[in-house]
Amino acid sequence: MTSEITLFVNPSAGRGRGARAAQPAARELRAAGFAVRTVVGTDAGDALVRARAAVTRGTGALVAVGGDGLVSLALQAVAGTATPLGVVAVGTGNDFARVNGLPVRDPAAAGRVVARALTEGRTRSLDLGRVGGGPGGHRWFGTVLASGFDSRVNDRGNRMRFPGGRFRYDVAMLAELAALRPIRYTVAFDDTDERELEATLIAVGNGSSYGGGMRICADAQMDDGLFDVCVVGPCSRTTLLRVFPRVYRGTHPSHPVVTVHRAARVRLAAVGVTGYADGEPVGPLPLTAQTVPGALRLLV
Secondary structure, three states, X not given: OOOEEEEEEOOOOOOOHHHHHHHHHHHHHHHOOOEEEEEXXXXXXXXXXXXXXXXXXXXXXXXXXXXXXXXXXXXXXXXXXXXXXXXXXXXXXXXXXXXXXXXXXXXXXXXXXXXXXXXXOOEEEEEEEEEEOOOOOOEEEOOEEEEEHHHHHHHHHHHOOOOOOOHHHHHHHHHHHHOOOXXXXXXXXXXXXXXXXXEOEEEEEOOXXXXXXXXXXXXXXXXXXXXXXXXXXXXXXXXXXXXXXXXXXXXXXXXXXXXXXXXXXXXXXXXXXXXXEOOEEEEEOOEEEEEEEEEEEEEO
């Protein structure tokens, strides 16, 4: 393995924490004897081109310094390659790092984890989801593919210009609650026949959580070759508000309105619903998600 490591940095992550976090992480890597190069793109597309170029050149590791959005972008560069991924989690949600027991908002500690893992050759082989079928082609994801109420909250929040920050999504959630109605899906798991069902949302989990600690697919494991698919059936606003707090504890599957399925391949179709993978928009349904075992080497 080459001793040159690439830091893949989102300077705006966590209100500027990304840019600040790169320095202590780089210091830990250099102290361990690694040469460090930094990649910062002018936008997501440019950043991904630069990250892929570093992987092609044979960088010893791609280390994502930012939040879940940047980790998602890094996955597009390293998935299916021999290049390991390191994570310095300094974003808002940091679900990918939390699920994998990595330091959160402690860039020096995260840098030490990466340096030690590289020195000792310690990686964990993880599954990734690969989703496609829409106009945007295929995309890799590490945590959850969301569709339904939660993705509509994202849609509305992304359209809003006021208020700012996470409060925007709280306002968007209230607006979507006011407009709550069941969605008619066509769903197929693995090789079973398609069936129609009504649901408030369907979440396809390679990992267990999204949205900054919401354990929507609470028992999902990232190395078992299967998705956990959480289906929240039709429900009233009152029921949804009762179920919602339980998502943070991962106890919502015991509620009668919730069912969980396990499958390696999931096809979802619905009218007027956008799919979000790792919090990033993939495109409108229909979409098909497939597990790809061992697609990622994570430095742990």
